[in-house]
Amino acid sequence: MVLYHGSSQIVTEPEIRIAKFNKDFYFGFYCTLLPEQAKRWATRYTGVGYLNEYVYTPDESLNIKKFPEMTEEWLDFIAACRLGKSHNYDIVEGPMADDTIFNYVQNFVDGKISREAFWNLAKFKKPTHQISFHTARALTTLSFLKGIEVTDHE
Template identity: 80%
Template sequence: MILYHGSKKIVESPEIRIAKYNKDFYFGFYCTLLPEQAIRWATRFDGTGYLNEYLYTPNEHLNVKIFPEMTEEWLDFIVSCRLGHSHTYDIVEGPMADDTIFNYVQNFVDGKISRAAFWELAKFKRPTHQISFHTARALTALSFVKGVEVRDEE
């Protein structure tokens, strides 16, 4: 399976970086099945970046959590991760809380909207995908293929 990672540089050797803010599935190396989504990640700040392509080879010995769609379990998992709670998975895959969904998640976490209101707002958003690698062992499932410069065409 081919996965994509959008970045400001070519990333031949992926690594897990601890960032200022917790992400949907906690700290990890994030990829997607959707090249257009990775291009948005790569170009979001100044209109240029790199689309990195990897061959992903699943490993049955890794602890993998897959969320096929946005569910109550998915929402609770994201809220927990965004609150800074780690997990024991090597890899987590599922829908992404994009900028708009993130705002809804944050409003839910802050008690500004109810769970029901979150789902009402979230149901009209376009499908997204993310797969995150959380351990060094998980990163061995990725093999770098290539990186190409991309530009935001909007």
């Protein structure tokens, strides 16, 4: 299976970076099955970036959490991760809280909207996908294929 990672640089050796803000599935190396989504990640700051491609070879011995769709469990998991709570999964896969969904999640976490209001707002969003790698062992399932420069006006 081919996965994509959008970045400001070519990333031949994926790594887990601790960022300023907690992400959907906590700190990790994030990829997607959707090249257009990775391209948006790559070009979001300067309009130019790199679409990195990897072969992903699943390893069933890893501790993997999959969310096939946005569910109550997914919302609670993302809310906990966004609040800084870590987890013990090597890999987490599921829908992404994009900019709009992120705002809804943050409003839910902050108590500004109810769970019901979150679901009413979220149901009209288009599908997204992310798979995040949280341990060094999980990163060994990725093999770099290539990185190509992309722009936001292609």
